Amino acid sequence: MELKLEKFDYTLYLSQQRFLFSDCFPETKGNPIQSTEHYMWKFHSFPHSIKSWEFSSFIDTEMVGYYAAIPYIYKIGGKITPVGMVCDVMTSPKHQGKGIFTQMGKFSTKELSSEVPFTMGYPIRKEVIPGHLKVGWKIPFTLPLYIKFLRLDSLLASKKLGFTSPVANIFLSVYNFFRQTKYNKLYKSSVSSDINDIPGYDTFAKEWADSLSNSLIKDLPFANWRYSAPERKYKFLSITDKPGKVIGFVSFRNILKEGVPSYGLIDYMVLPGHEDCHGLINKILAQNAKIEGIEAIMTMMSKKSAADYLLFKNGFLKSPFAFSLIIKNLTNEFSEEELFDENNWHLMWVDSDDL
Structure with a gap:
């Protein structure tokens, strides 16, 4: 051959x-x-x-x-x-x-x-990992899939337990009621289908990137490309403070995972010092989900980012599934300490080609 x-x-x-x-x-x-x-x-x-x-x-x-x-x-x-x-x-x-x-x-x-200087990827299939490791790739850390269930109808129906969903949904509603963080009442939210409708997005994205050691440049040209995939529709949630400055942003789209209608959060950025907007972000997502018949919200991020972004305090659970961040350092221009430290990154689906 x-x-x-x-x-x-x-x-x-x-x-x-x-x-x-x-x-x-x-x-x-x-x-x-x-x-x-x-x-x-x-x-x-x-x-x-x-x-x-x-x-x-x-x-x-x-x-x-x-x-x-x-x-x-x-x-x-x-x-x-x-x-x-x-x-x-x-x-x-x-x-x-x-x-x-x-x-x-x-x-x-x-x-x-x-x-x-280096390459990176996000495989979820375990069978492809050995082949990458064999040619010099390394796994700095994993990126678990986090899920917040809003209703359990489709999930339980797929397990032939649909008859239990009315009671299960009551318990889930109580759980989610107590799993939400307080937010600043002066913040305002807006949901758009066009990222160009968010005034100040470029300035916000740069300020957010500057707050991290390692970050994807998510300027408007990149964002317009990333969210223009054929036959896909994206939504953009922005949070502004009282003067009107963007301090939080989420991009998401409707997906169907294992038969469960869901929101997939592609990107989620909050400026340092504005952690009190996470409660509002989750509230707005849940409200929109209810209108659209969405039963779950899911996203991929590191354990460090999940803690920083208060996922657990807002009802998310860590699923058994995880993506692996894999990196191959090609030139050693950057050290492994720079590239492999989970604390240096905030990686999500936007950093990949997924969703």
């Missing part, structure tokens, strides 16, 4: 890449992420001048592997740098066990080492 590794040319092989994607991720059947439009948005419409990096592998004329990274811009310490956010890593199911994943990983990250 001769494996040919090369940079991916979508003008020649996009149809093969889309077929490989559907073959590797059958659970996405019928989902817009299988479309050519989604691919073009994801890899060929990023707002900055740096282009995405894509690699492919072939056996004869058959594409058997694909590896990509999007150039997310981060502030690490005091330095602004592009980082390879690795995604859509694929090996043909017909050719697994032949070392293609390992060879693709070595080849791709070697090529990326001349472009970015």
Whole structure:
């Protein structure tokens, strides 16, 4: 078996890449992420001048592997740098066990080492972790999935326990009533379907980023790109103080997880010193959820961030599921102490390509 590794040319092989994607991720059947439009948005419409990096592998004329990274811009310490956010890593199911994943990983990250100081990703499937560790990736910490249940109808129905939901919902309502933090009554909230409707978002995002050691640059150009995925609709909750300054922000969308209609919180930022707005954020989310028939609110973040953002005090529970932050330090421009310390980060789905 001769494996040919090369940079991916979508003008020649996009149809093969889309077929490989559907073959590797059958659970996405019928989902817009299988479309050519989604691919073009994801890899060929990023707002900055740096282009995405894509690699492919072939056996004869058959594409058997694909590896990509999007150039997310981060502030690490005091330095602004592009980082390879690795995604859509694929090996043909017909050719697994032949070392293609390992060879693709070595080849791709070697090529990326001349472009970015490190790469990062967020796998949830445990079976892919050993392959990454084998080629030099490390796991600094995990990012659990946190869930706040508002109703239990769909969850209990899926367990054939739907008859218990009326009583269960009463107990859940009592629990949520006592699991909410107080908030400043002078704060105001607004929910929009267009991030450009939030006055001062850019200033807020920069001030928030400056408050952390390591942070994704979530300026308006990035946000407009991130929330423009084809056939997806996003909502934006902003919290302002009495003078009208944005001090809190949440981006979210309706999702269906295990048959449960839910809100997925993609991003959640609060400026230091305004922790008293978390109660209002959770109140507004719950109110909107009730109107839309949403039964759960879920998000991904580190244990440190979950504590800082008062998730438990506002009714969230840590689920058994967790994503892993994986990092491959390609150049040692940044130390492991800088990159691997959970206290330096506030990572969420916005830092990935998920949702």
